[in-house]
Amino acid sequence: MRLFLKFSLCLPLAVLLASCTVSQPPATGARYGHDVYGHRPGPKGFRTVIIDAGHGGKDSGAVSPITRQKEKDLALDTAKRTARALGSDFKVMLMRRDDSFIDLDERVIRADRSGAAILISLHYNSGPAKCCGPETYFWRVDSHGLATRLQQAMARVCPSGDSSRGLVRRRVRLTRNPQIPCVLLECGYLSNPAESRLVSDANYRQKLATAIAAAIRTQSAAGDAGTGPLPRPINSPPSRPTDAKE
Numbered sequence: 001m002r003l004f005l006k007f008s009l010c011l012p013l014a015v016l017l018a019s020c021t022v023s024q025p026p027a028t029g030a031r032y033g034h035d036v037y038g039h040r041p042g043p044k045g046f047r048t049v050i051i052d053a054g055h056g057g058k059d060s061g062a063v064s065p066i067t068r069q070k071e072k073d074l075a076l077d078t079a080k081r082t083a084r085a086l087g088s089d090f091k092v093m094l095m096r097r098d099d100s101f102i103d104l105d106e107r108v109i110r111a112d113r114s115g116a117a118i119l120i121s122l123h124y125n126s127g128p129a130k131c132c133g134p135e136t137y138f139w140r141v142d143s144h145g146l147a148t149r150l151q152q153a154m155a156r157v158c159p160s161g162d163s164s165r166g167l168v169r170r171r172v173r174l175t176r177n178p179q180i181p182c183v184l185l186e187c188g189y190l191s192n193p194a195e196s197r198l199v200s201d202a203n204y205r206q207k208l209a210t211a212i213a214a215a216i217r218t219q220s221a222a223g224d225a226g227t228g229p230l231p232r233p234i235n236s237p238p239s240r241p242t243d244a245k246e
């Protein structure tokens with residue numbers, strides 16, 4: 001009896017010690033399913049992705065003053081390339097496959113219903129002509145590691161790449177409101193003449209898509225390992241259209 005008691009007391013301690021040596025918890029549906037705030041480590045071991053090509057239909061997004069290309073078309077092209085680059089290892093869903101308009105709140109609803117583990121929203125940027133380079137927006141704690149990997153991957157492709165400058169924690173509808181890890185990528189500035197010409201080249205967009213897919217694959221394999229400390233949790237309300245520029 002004494003022996004049994006001793007054993008039974010030690011067992012939980014042994015389990016606790018064993019669990020302390022595991023730096024990344026195993027991926028489970030419960031841990032990486034829907035979560036309103038996302039105050040948790042980033043996903044690992046996932047195989048489902050939804051890719052959102054920004055804008056569409058009546059909403060062209062940014063238009064390059066150099067090439068006249070529209071953000072909505074470039075985003076859709078990059079989304080399809082990224083889906084192909086992820087290959088058969090992943091189940092990839094596209095938020096839109098054609099030039100159709102989908103409201104941002106509707107995109108959030110569709111992402112949550114899709115069964116995907118993560119959401120990646122693809123955009124091209126616009127601003128002062130001198131601004132260039134990719135930027136990555138995230139809000140949730142569980143999206144930080146993925147965002148870090150995506151920013152680093154795009155910066156390695158971009159000639160002017162500086163991976164630290166473009167990682168931004170910003171609460172907008174597609175970074176706050178989905179209940180899954182979600183990241184919004186600005187793949188480059190259409191308002192910058194050199195970058196706009198670069199983005200107009202399908203080979204360059206293919207390099208970006210390949211890099212984005214590789215970052216997603218690495219996140220699935222390694223979780224947040226090596227992406228730095230998690231940001232502080234913030235219990236913010238859902239983002240509304242009036243909150244910020246999206």
Ligand SMILES: [Zn+2]
Pocket residue numbers: 054055061062071123124246
């Ligand atoms: Zn956009």
